[in-house]
Amino acid sequence: VAAGAALAAKAGVRVLLFGPASELGDPPPGVQITDAPVSIAKSPDPATAVRNTPDASIVMAARAVASGQAQALVCAGGTGAALAAGLFNIKRALGIYRPALALTLPAPNGPVTLLDVGANTECRREHLVQFAFMGAALVAVTLGLERPRVGLLSNGSEIQRGNPTVIATNAELLERSGEAFQFVGNVEGDTVLSGQADVIVTDGFTGNIALKLIEGTSQTVLGAVRDAAMSSQRSKLGGLLLKPSLLAFRERIDPEAQGGAYLLGLRNLGVVAHGRFTRAGFAQAILRAHAGAHGQLISKTHATLLTACALRSAPASGQTASLPPH
Amino acid sequence: VAAGAALAAKAGVRVLLFGPASELGDPPPGVQITDAPVSIAKSPDPATAVRNTPDASIVMAARAVASGQAQALVCAGGTGAALAAGLFNIKRALGIYRPALALTLPAPNGPVTLLDVGANTECRREHLVQFAFMGAALVAVTLGLERPRVGLLSNGSEIQRGNPTVIATNAELLERSGEAFQFVGNVEGDTVLSGQADVIVTDGFTGNIALKLIEGTSQTVLGAVRDAAMSSQRSKLGGLLLKPSLLAFRERIDPEAQGGAYLLGLRNLGVVAHGRFTRAGFAQAILRAHAGAHGQLISKTHATLLTACALRSAPASGQTASLPPH
Numbered sequence: 001v002a003a004g005a006a007l008a009a010k011a012g013v014r015v016l017l018f019g020p021a022s023e024l025g026d027p028p029p030g031v032q033i034t035d036a037p038v039s040i041a042k043s044p045d046p047a048t049a050v051r052n053t054p055d056a057s058i059v060m061a062a063r064a065v066a067s068g069q070a071q072a073l074v075c076a077g078g079t080g081a082a083l084a085a086g087l088f089n090i091k092r093a094l095g096i097y098r099p100a101l102a103l104t105l106p107a108p109n110g111p112v113t114l115l116d117v118g119a120n121t122e123c124r125r126e127h128l129v130q131f132a133f134m135g136a137a138l139v140a141v142t143l144g145l146e147r148p149r150v151g152l153l154s155n156g157s158e159i160q161r162g163n164p165t166v167i168a169t170n171a172e173l174l175e176r177s178g179e180a181f182q183f184v185g186n187v188e189g190d191t192v193l194s195g196q197a198d199v200i201v202t203d204g205f206t207g208n209i210a211l212k213l214i215e216g217t218s219q220t221v222l223g224a225v226r227d228a229a230m231s232s233q234r235s236k237l238g239g240l241l242l243k244p245s246l247l248a249f250r251e252r253i254d255p256e257a258q259g260g261a262y263l264l265g266l267r268n269l270g271v272v273a274h275g276r277f278t279r280a281g282f283a284q285a286i287l288r289a290h291a292g293a294h295g296q297l298i299s300k301t302h303a304t305l306l307t308a309c310a311l312r313s314a315p316a317s318g319q320t321a322s323l324p325p326h
Numbered sequence: 327v328a329a330g331a332a333l334a335a336k337a338g339v340r341v342l343l344f345g346p347a348s349e350l351g352d353p354p355p356g357v358q359i360t361d362a363p364v365s366i367a368k369s370p371d372p373a374t375a376v377r378n379t380p381d382a383s384i385v386m387a388a389r390a391v392a393s394g395q396a397q398a399l400v401c402a403g404g405t406g407a408a409l410a411a412g413l414f415n416i417k418r419a420l421g422i423y424r425p426a427l428a429l430t431l432p433a434p435n436g437p438v439t440l441l442d443v444g445a446n447t448e449c450r451r452e453h454l455v456q457f458a459f460m461g462a463a464l465v466a467v468t469l470g471l472e473r474p475r476v477g478l479l480s481n482g483s484e485i486q487r488g489n490p491t492v493i494a495t496n497a498e499l500l501e502r503s504g505e506a507f508q509f510v511g512n513v514e515g516d517t518v519l520s521g522q523a524d525v526i527v528t529d530g531f532t533g534n535i536a537l538k539l540i541e542g543t544s545q546t547v548l549g550a551v552r553d554a555a556m557s558s559q560r561s562k563l564g565g566l567l568l569k570p571s572l573l574a575f576r577e578r579i580d581p582e583a584q585g586g587a588y589l590l591g592l593r594n595l596g597v598v599a600h601g602r603f604t605r606a607g608f609a610q611a612i613l614r615a616h617a618g619a620h621g622q623l624i625s626k627t628h629a630t631l632l633t634a635c636a637l638r639s640a641p642a643s644g645q646t647a648s649l650p651p652h
Contacts, residue, residue, distance in 0.1 A: 044486050108546060108553075118481060121489050155444060155534035160370050163447050163531050189538025193546045205489050206532055208481035212515025213536055217543035220519045224434060224579075225551055228571035235571040241564025245554035253550075 001076045004282025005031045011283070013290045016070050018057040036060045041078025041275065050084040058082055062089035065268045072268055072289035076282055077275025082263065083119050090266040093302060095311025098127050099265030101204070101272060102138055103211060106253050109195025113139050114153075116204040117211045117261055123203035128152070128169040129176065130310055134264050135199035136181035137304035141297050143198075147179065151187035151197030153206060161186060169201070180308040218253055222246075256281030259288040262297075269298050327402045330608025331357045337609070339616045342396050344383040362386045367404025367601070376410040384408055388415035391594045398594055398615035402608055403601025408589065409445050416592040419628060421637025424453050425591030427530070427598060428464055429537060432579050435521025439465050440479075442530040443537045443587055449529035454478070454495040455502065456636055460590050461525035462507035463630035467623050469524075473505065477513035477523030479532060487512060495527070506634040544579055548572075582607030585614040588623075595624050 002024045005015045009030030017024065021035035036057035043049035050059055058078065062085035064070045073090065075082030083099065092099065102115035115135045120127065132150045139145045152170055154162040159170050170186060177183035184197050192200060192210065202210065225246070229239025251257070256277050263270030269292045273285035292298075305311045328350045331341045335356030343350065347361035362383035369375035376385055384404065388411035390396045399416065401408035409425065418425060428441035441461045446453060458476045465471045478496055480488040485496050496512060503509030510523050518526060518536065528536065551572070555565025577583070582603050589596030595618045599611035618624075631637045 044484060108550060121481065153535060155447060155531050158370060166531075189535040189540075190542030190545075192539060193542055205481050205492075206535060209479060209515040209532060210535060210539055213518060213539045214515075214543050216516030216519055217540050218547050219516075220434060221544050221547040222551075224575050225548075225568075225572065227434075228575050229568055231571045234567050238564045238567025238569075238571075241560050242551075242555055242568060243564075245557045245561040245564075246551065249550050249554050 001279075001282050002028075002031075003279035004076075004277070004284075005286060007279055007283035008286035008290070011287060013286055015286060016061070016064055018061040018064070020057075034060060034064075039078075040081045043078075043081060046078070046080035046084040050081060050088055056081070056085070058085045059089065062086055066090050071293035073263070073266075073270040074282075074285050074289045075263075075270065075272045076277070076285070077273070079118055079272050082270060082272055086263060086266045086270050090268050090270075093265055093267050093298065095302075095305065095313070096134075096265040097130055097312055098123070099263055099270075100127075100131050100134060101207075101261040101263055102135055103261040104139070104142070104258060105193070105211075105214065106257075107193040107195060110198070111139075111143060112193060112195070112197065113199045114192075114207055114211060115199070115201060115264075116207050118204045118208035119263070120204040122205070123165065125165055125168040125172060126312075128165065128201055128203065129172050130305070130312075131201045132173055132176075132183070132199070133180055133305050133308055133310040134301060135201060137301040138262060138264060138297070139198050140304065141295055141300050142292070145198055148181050148198035149184045149196070150177075150181040150199045150201060151184045153192070153200050153202035153210065154186035154188065157186045157188055159185065165203070173201075176308070176310075178308070180304055180310070215255060222250060256284060259284030259286075262288070262292065264298075264301060267298070269293055327608050328354075328357075329605035330402075330603070331612065333605055333609035334612035334616070337613060339612055341612060342387070342390055344387040344390070346383075360386060360390075365404075366407045369404075369407060372404070372406035372410040376407060376414055382407070382411070384411045385415065388412055392416050397619035399589070399592075399596040400608075400611050400615045401589075401596065401598045402603070402611070403599070405444055405598050408596060408598055412589060412592045412596055416594050416596075419591055419593050419624065421628075421631065421639070422460075422591040423456055423638055424449070425589055425596075426453075426457050426460060427533075427587040427589055428461055429587040430465070430468070430584060431519070431537075431540065432583075433519040433521060436524070437465075437469060438519060438521070438523065439469075439525045440518070440533055440537060441525070441527060441590075442533050444530045444534035445589070446530040448531070449491065451491055451494040451498060452638075454491065454527055454529065455498050456631070456638075457527045458499055458502075458509070458525070459506055459631050459634055459636040460627060461527060463627035464588060464590060464623070465524050466630065467621055467626050468618070471524055474507050474524035475510045475522070476503075476507040476525045476527060477510045479518070479526050479528035479536065480512035480514065483512045483514055485511065491529070499527075502634070502636075504634070506630055506636070541581060548576060582610060585610030585612075588614070588618065590624075590627060593624070595619055 006028035018036040020037040040049040040056040066089040100116040260273035271289040332354035344362040346363040366375040366382040426442040586599035597615040
């Protein structure tokens with residue numbers, strides 16, 4: 001993490017780093033270290049851990065964002081803790097039911113943005129509908145897509161397919177498809193990567209499984225290709241010749257290149273990197289957060305939702321109710 | 327379909343084929359054609375279609391199984407119609423809450439059987455628990471696995487991760503892990519194909535999406551490898567040399583080689599092929615059904631569930647209640 005922060009600082013980002021100072025060494029130029037040795041990243045109950053551990057590194061980082069010391073929160077592992085710390089300290093943006101994690105995946109016919117990939121294990125119709133607007137606003141800003149195509153992940157392409165929440169969401173998105181996005185209906189698992197939709201909406205349980213299935217299956221197939229390339233002398237030579245192109249492909253689908261998922265729906269931007277990332281991934285996460293903050297991703301998303309009447313009109317209920325159970 | 331039936335008949339299976347006689351031509355040796363020109367495979371409401379269309383091909387086929395004319399039902403497209411026709415005519419096996427679709431996928435460290443891949447869009451804890459026993463019994467018979475490892479698909483490996491149904495199912499499977507199977511806990515999307523579990527349990531909504539994501543991602547990555555092999559003269563030569571090994575791999579993961587999914591939980595066996603299959607896939611589906619009927623898959627599954635006290639003790643409620651909405 002510290003090495004990633006150093007890389008990002010070299011690229012011109014001012015980084016406030018919260019972590020165990022004794023392990024982080026001397027701060028590199030552009031990085032300011034605040035000693036925060038307590039981690040709740042692996043807590044089984046992040047909401048309680050955030051409440052009871054004001055000196056946890058993620059809580060201190062979230063407070064720095066809330067107070068205006070920093071413009072965006074980057075989390076280096078422990079999605080649940082980041083979400084809880086964000087909700088308690090940065091707080092939900094006005095009119096947002098639930099923050100969501102949005103990840104943009106590379107695909108042959110253009111990037112696909114999947115949300116929610118894990119912030120909300122259970123979602124109601126109104127949450128999924130708002131995710132559609134949030135995702136559309138995100139790719140409008142980050143990818144410059146005007147009126148992006150939004151799909152709904154389901155177990156069949158027909159409007160009557162899905163669980164009751166998905167069916168109800170499909171009906172509402174069909175009605176609300178308009179200026180902000182074009183609703184392309186249900187998207188099945190085998191067409192997620194085929195370019196039918198720029199944004200695919202789902203609940204955080206299904207979305208997290210879907211994202212990891214894509215990553216795991218990609219790695220499995222690439223591993224099998226590697227094994228195939230070792231199966232004979234002829235194949236070995238073929239593999240050797242093909243290697244540069246395959247490495248370029250592997251690099252293109254490297255999750256670290258994305259820098260993690262955007263956490264949308266708080267008053268400031270969050271980026272959640274994967275705990276397994278190397279320095280390159282963490283640096284990328286910080287650069288994404290920096291670009292998003294500078295590009296006013298949050299206020300532009302808010303403006304889109306406001307224009308589309310996609311904000312919750314009633315005052316938001318207590319934050320605790322919207323915290324994920326874990 | 328007819329060509330697939332002919333292939334299966336050549337391999338020694340007696341096939342009763344229900345479909346439009348005018349399109350099927352002369353019956354090949356070993357195939358008996360019953361004219362059934364009405365199809366409800368694409369009906370948006372299969373349960374109603376089954377009730378109102380006694381002369382639909384799938385209904386006539388299911389009745390032939392129910393009456394003992396045939397030992398297993400093979401469906402060549404239209405999962406919902408097959409399930410509804412099976413429930414109405416073949417009927418649920420005693421003590422089974424819900425029939426489930428189980429598909430065995432090839433994976434580098436051994437096959438993985440996923441269920442439910444689409445029969446039940448919504449599942450309760452007791453359904454998922456029974457699927458664990460059904461899946462374990464299936465792979466015991468079809469793959470000869472004693473005490474297979476059963477996992478539960480979730481958005482995190484820890485016991486507290488998942489939606490409420492998954493969390494409750496995890497707790498019960500942990501308790502009931504025993505002679506019939508070894509429960510390995512939650513399995514995340516990225517480890518479905520890694521060989522942690524022989525059987526992976528999930529609801530039909532998530533399972534259908536998961537299965538199609540695996541298929542779609544595999545095809546996308548293989549397509550990208552093909553594109554990489556076209557990107558330069560050097561790569562082209564490499565691709566040419568690697569081609570035989572890659573074709574062998576592609577064949578190994580070909581969904582048609584599996585012949586479709588087992589429909590478990592009725593009084594007779596069902597096999598649901600994919601409507602997109604070529605003759606080879608339909609023939610394989612018929613051969614699987616034949617092998618399953620001869621291997622007494624259904625009675626052995628029942629015996630396993632009985633021994634493990636995994637059958638529903640109360641009399642089953644009306645069939646209509648257990649029909650999927652579509």
